[in-house]
Amino acid sequence: MVPHSLIRLQSGNLSYLTKRIDRTPKGKLHMGDMCQLTERLTEDKYHGSYEQIAKAILRNSVNPGLDVLNFFEQVLFSFLTGNADMHRHLLVYL
Structure with a gap:
């Protein structure tokens, strides 16, 4: 998990930091x-x-089982939260 935080700006708006x-x-x-x-x-x-994408992860990952499971969890979370912006260029790997 990447360290992250939510802060309130002087305007009262929330800002997400990661x-x-x-x-x-x-x-x-x-x-x-x-x-x-x-x-x-x-x-x-x-x-x-x-x-x-899952097939590409399985072909290229050093730890394919865990990585494809993490990908599935991302897809499921995005679906459940209504995230319609999960396109190929926004899914990154190190």
Whole structure:
């Protein structure tokens, strides 16, 4: 779980903060998205299926069982919370 917080601004609005996960004391970490993993252009981010992404995770992961389970949990959570913005370019991996 990435460290995160919700703070209230002076205006009264809430702001979501999260720690960057693409940096370490030694430098930048390479991050890819599911368009790259499934060899699709970013323009195709709305095309394809979660099944294709799961198969790509199973083919490319060092820990495929755990990673595909985590992906399933993300998909399920997004469905249950009404997140309609879970496109290929927003799903990232380190």
